[in-house]
Amino acid sequence: MTKIRELVPVAIAVAMVSAIGLGASAADTAKAKADPLQFARGAKAWAKNCARCHNMRNAQDNTDEEWHVDVLHMRVRANIPGDVARDIKAFLQASNK
């Protein structure tokens, strides 16, 4: 039987990863410099990642804020790396006008 004490190392590991990760995540919130290639990378990543499960949605379906949240939701669901998700988001937000 797996007792609670056996879960302590797991809990500690998760806490450590969380602590490290939250710091890194906070750093990510700093305003990034404009990257002229991000749009192109995002278009490619959008076509490659989204179509793995479903049809690609029209960029104009969502506002910038909605894409901001929706792409993060899909990042979690599809295990998309954060930098790739940011490229996809930049592409969608630049294409929904």
Next chain:
Amino acid sequence: MKAISYWGVAASMACAVSALGLSPTHAQSADQAQIIERLNTLQAELDALKKQLAETKKQADQSKEIAEKADNRAQKVELATDRVRANSWHMAGYADVGIEFSDGENSDTFTSGKFNPAFHFLYKDLVLFESEFQVTTSNTGETDLDLEYSQLDFLLHDNAVLVAGKFLSPVGQFQERLHPSWINRLTNAPAGFGHGGVQPLSDVGLMLRGGIPVADRLFTYSLAIGNGPRLGHDGVELEGFGRDDNSNKAISGRLAFFPIDNLEIGGSFLYAKITAAEDEEEADDDHDEGLILANEAPDSDNLEDLPLRDYDLWGVDAAFTQGSWDIRAEYLNANLKGLGDADDNHGDVVEPLSWEAWYAQAAYRLSGVSSSAFMQRLEPVVRYGEFITGGDHEAEEELNEKRWNFGLNYWVSPSVVVKSAIEFRNYMAEEREDDTRLQLQLSYGF
């Protein structure tokens, strides 16, 4: 005489000087007049320029004011439409309706389908809360409300997300990624998948997940620890339970790799210990009562004393998506160990149970084969799957089947689809008649 002469000379000189002096005086007056006239002209020109400058300045001020107003309006519009706030949210989900004709034991019926709203709330790229409900109408007319998932996602860094709460099971690919009806290429889940199947639906606990680039390829992982499955009315219930009925936790996950961009290969697992039904230990003749007892909340101490049965599941899956092609296959195998020793005549023996399910599916969008807009929206689909249980004769008769599906979809938009399909259910139990079903479904992902 000589004096008069001197005076004459002096007078003459005076006259001459006077004459000489009078001429420059006259010329100087003329120049002054010209200068004054020119000054007046310049003054007039200067006044005109001043006036023109004032008008230009006035126009510039007016233009600036108009530009500022336009800019303010543009900023307001931009803020109103594209502002990404610290607390931002998004609603998504899907709904479907349908009809099914059957020549088997089921009657022809309209299906009210599902309404699955999903809410996503995000705080500053740090924490995402997401939750989805499923609203359905039961066969008896009641409205069923289920919580599909309700989870907090902590965005640790680019390659790791910590998920806490009730989440869709990461085991396999159908349940977590393909089951929404606007994504699923057919009207229902493959045999052995979905409710009552082998594939776990959800769990309550923690999950660490993410994607890691390895060279030019992508490796993904989802590792979860949760309350795990329980034994219930229909055997092992693989849904997330709000409380655990024993202290041990289930460990599950999926690892996947992309050897090429369009091909994903994954492997899944789930290990858990399931509290045996009370009748299993006490050899109660009332089988159902024992299962009910095992399914109750663990508020009595004796649940901890009930024996535990090992449950293990593994599976593999693959998906190839390129252009118009969408090809998938998935295999799951699960076992629940028995209790007691079959060679020991003194104890009560509970037989082990096993489940096995797999499917392969191919869909092809006709967008590249015809210039007709109608044809380009069509998508034929074919799927074959099997579901085989072992160890429980009743379950074997009810569940074991081979299933063919042939479908034709019409995509109204990327997220609105009209699906038609014919399904051939070949039940393995000899006494059970096969079933052919014609299905129509309209699904909308929003």
